Amino acid sequence: MAETFPIYIWINEERFEKLQKAGLADKAVEAFAGLKRLEVHANEAQKDELLKKFPGSKCDLSTTRSIELLPRAFKDKLFEKVLELKRLDPEVVDAALKD
């Protein structure tokens, strides 16, 4: 299976309500001191595209292999796409990138 790179979307109350309405509340996992997050997975090509599109972002290759410091607007868009497509795989990333 090809490697994927997580993008974390942190969940506040407002986002959690939306997840509940979409029947996705169980997808939010507790990550840090009670704070939950979604883990959306990008494939390698998407990781490269994101790093190029958003030069301030980075991929923490040494530890978590997660894609960090993406702009809030993109994360918001990604969250919308999760609600719409009800999935957390590279297809969601594609949809957010195309939008």
Place this chain on the structure above:
Amino acid sequence: MAKKRSSKKVSAGRARKKAVAKVDNTLSPHGGKLVNRVVEDREKAKKLASKAKVELPIRDQHAREIVSMAYGFFSPLDGFMKRADVASICKKMTLASGYVWSIPIVFDLSDDEIRSMGIKEGDTILLKYQNQPFATLEVEEIYSFDKKLMAVSVYGTDDEKHPGVKRTYQYKDKFLGGRITLINPPVINPPFDKFWYPPAKSREKIKEFGWKRAVAHQTRNVPHTGHEWLMKGAWFEAQSDVNPNECGVLVNCVVGEKRKGDYIDEAIVLSHAALGENGYFKQGTHMVSILLWDMRYAGPKEAIFHAIVRKNMGCTHHMFGRDHAGVGDYYDKYAAHEIFKKIPDLGIKSVLTLEWWYCPTCAEVTYEGLCGHKPQKFSGSVLRSILLDGVKPTRLIMRPEVFDTVMMAAEKYGFGNPFVDDRYLAERNPVMTVPPMEV
């Protein structure tokens, strides 16, 4: 002529030997006297400026160092270092006088600049900042120094990826050593003005609070609860032999050159102040201040520098946690703890701490040295990720007032971003402004 020079050398050598034998590194301020090279009187300042034969614009780093030296943060330094000081730091981590010192403070200039401006030893130079007369430099010595030796001695590496090494290699070919005088003190702009406590003032404030123990916290971060407990743990240790109202935490935020992705300076100082304003430290136990300084990321060597600066500010204790002033993996994570065992007593007690972390079993912030569960460590990148999403962390991670202050600072000072970006670097309000001065 030759005889005269030789006798001068001998007498300077003897004097130095005598000074080295006599130094007491426990003196507070460092060296025994708080340096004050600030001229407030405008007429006197103009007179000093008029003695200068050459005018020279300076960069931000030097401006910050001049202010810090002039107000005594770097006592006993009263100017940019001469060769003997730099050589002594590289060889044995002391000034030529024998006082412990770990980081060279130098004024670099190119051969071409020196030649074209006709600068000679014995000259006084008028240093200009923000196009205004700012300070004078009495050029006592013009010298060159092996930059690789300087880098390796201070940073333990010659790897140019290390930001301190890179800075050293970027220095121009020559160095000017000599005393400085700040003739046009800058105005410290809001919101930093209320955190501006030069050593004379911070010492007064400590006295006013009635602190017999003042424990310094060095920071470039917005405080999460791990930082808060680091400060509280150090306070417990410092307070153990005095009454609780006789001990306080002096937060000293380093304000200097920024890198993309750092927290903006305004968010750092205001969010630390929010901890005191909202009772997480009760009134009279907590004070926030700034230090104008470009971090060198020299790890243990910078820890020593921090200890000296905070001693000059009147602190009796200094906390050192994991990876103090480090960068990448150049230093062991507790290198700053080890180095204090190898140097003379600096007259400021090191409070050496391990990590504070969140434990889901204890359901609280707890201490590495005590908690036997699997922790969730505070990670800078995780917190950045949370804040960038605009999501309020649970109060176990960050106090709500701290979060709100960070977001307010982002809107007011950071163009919507709590982290440094290109726009902040280009358009931020300056920390200090040099007033107009006619010479």
